Amino acid sequence: MPMVLKSIAKPVLDTLAQPMRLIARTVTHALYKAHRDLAKVFHNKTREIVDCGMQVRCGPLHLSRRFGADTTHQTNMDVVHDASRMSSPVSRGM
Amino acid sequence: MYWGPLYPSFVHIRELTRDPAHCLQQFVNERAGLQVSAAAVSLFADTPLQELEFLFESGVRTNMQAALTTFQAGVDALLHRAHRKSGRGDSAKTSNPSNNVHGILSNVTVSLIHDCKLRLEHDVQTALTLCMLPRLREKAADVLKVSVSSVVVVPCGIIVTTHFLHIFQAQLEDVLTSTSIPEALAPFLDAEGIVYDVLEDAAHRFVCDTLWKDAKVLLGRFDKLVRKWT
Numbered sequence: 001m002p003m004v005l006k007s008i009a010k011p012v013l014d015t016l017a018q019p020m021r022l023i024a025r026t027v028t029h030a031l032y033k034a035h036r037d038l039a040k041v042f043h044n045k046t047r048e049i050v051d052c053g054m055q056v057r058c059g060p061l062h063l064s065r066r067f068g069a070d071t072t073h074q075t076n077m078d079v080v081h082d083a084s085r086m087s088s089p090v091s092r093g094m
Numbered sequence: 095m096y097w098g099p100l101y102p103s104f105v106h107i108r109e110l111t112r113d114p115a116h117c118l119q120q121f122v123n124e125r126a127g128l129q130v131s132a133a134a135v136s137l138f139a140d141t142p143l144q145e146l147e148f149l150f151e152s153g154v155r156t157n158m159q160a161a162l163t164t165f166q167a168g169v170d171a172l173l174h175r176a177h178r179k180s181g182r183g184d185s186a187k188t189s190n191p192s193n194n195v196h197g198i199l200s201n202v203t204v205s206l207i208h209d210c211k212l213r214l215e216h217d218v219q220t221a222l223t224l225c226m227l228p229r230l231r232e233k234a235a236d237v238l239k240v241s242v243s244s245v246v247v248v249p250c251g252i253i254v255t256t257h258f259l260h261i262f263q264a265q266l267e268d269v270l271t272s273t274s275i276p277e278a279l280a281p282f283l284d285a286e287g288i289v290y291d292v293l294e295d296a297a298h299r300f301v302c303d304t305l306w307k308d309a310k311v312l313l314g315r316f317d318k319l320v321r322k323w324t
Contacts, residue, residue, distance in 0.1 A: 009230060009293060009296040009297070009300075010296075012229060012230050012233045013226070013230070013296065013297065013300045016133075016137065016226055016229060017304065017305075018131070018133075019131050019133040019134035019137050020134075020137070020222060020225065020226065020305055021305060021308055022118065022121075022122070022128065022130065022131070022134045023118070023134055023137060023138055023222065023225060024218065024222055024301075024305040024306070024308060024309040025121065025308065025309050025312075026110070026117060026118050026121040027110065027218050027221050027222070027309075028214065028218050028309040028310070028312050029121055029312060030106050030107065030109065030110040030117060031106075031107070031110075031150060031214045031217055031218060032214065032312050032313075032315065032316075033106040034103040034104070034106040034107050034150065034154055035103070035154070035157070035210035035213065035214055035316075036210075036315070036316075036319065037102040037103045037106065038100065038103045038154050038157060038158060038206075038210065039203060039206055039207050039210060039319060039323075040102075040319075041099045041100065041102065041103070041158075042158060042161050042162075042202075042203065042206055043199065043203045043323055045099055046162075046165060046199055047196070047199060050195050050196070050199065054195075
């Protein structure tokens with residue numbers, strides 16, 4: 001900071017120090033709660049969506065096969081999903 | 095009004111920006127030995143709270159977007175790798191995809207919490223600086239007892255201190271008049287802006303060196319979240 005205004009700024013800042021400490025802690029606390037909830041929402045909702053996607057939409061078997069795991073327990077849903085995935089857009093009339 | 099999944103985060107922010115006095119009181123009530131002073135309430139009330147609300151909420155949205163993009167990129171890369179491996183026929187080496195996706199999620203959550211810490215630090219420091227600036231400007235203008243813009247001696251690039259001003263009042267009298275800024279340069283120079291920049295810098299340093307040291311203790315709580323989710 002240029003040498004300047006230091007003589008003006010310092011006493012004012014010292015006067016404000018006490019109330020500002022309370023404000024600092026309050027703002028930090030509120031923002032901590034906001035960001036904590038953000039992280040919670042991200043983690044929980046994404047996990048929920050991933051689990052749901054694994055079980056319902058893709059089917060555990062479909063993904064497993066894609067990743068090279070055992071394929072002996074294929075469900076009907078997997079078969080349907082595989083069929084729709086394998087047919088090209090042209091053959092489906094799109 | 096429905097704000098989507100970010101609703102819980104926005105509630106905390108809006109409690110603070112819409113009713114700061116109540117928020118201060120609530121914070122104090124939860125802790126023994128603290129009291130809300132009238133100075134704190136009036137200081138907070140003078141802050142541009144809508145600006146702060148926008149800043150805080152933008153931070154939350156940006157962090158969420160960054161986390162989702164990173165997660166998506168991680169899953170894409172995982173699927174791409176799996177596709178290549180299945181093409182090569184070395185499928186036996188691949189592990190359960192569910193574990194992999196959850197692993198990506200854990201990593202991204204850790205990154206998100208790290209981002210949250212950085213964002214929180216930036217936002218708190220900005221908010222506190224904005225909080226102090228109005229008083230600082232008032233005081234500066236009051237002490238100088240002249241229009242702030244006339245205090246800057248622009249041709250030499252010097253800003254005069256009050257101390258300096260008192261000592262050399264007589265000698266500087268001529269310089270401190272509006273003629274000190276050459277007319278040709280006047281449209282290009284924001285003398286008042288220079289003074290405000292200096293004050294802002296002083297306030298920001300004060301926040302970083304003094305106030306943030308007390309407040310940042312709370313960031314340790316984020317580490318507990320990391321341990322919980324990894």
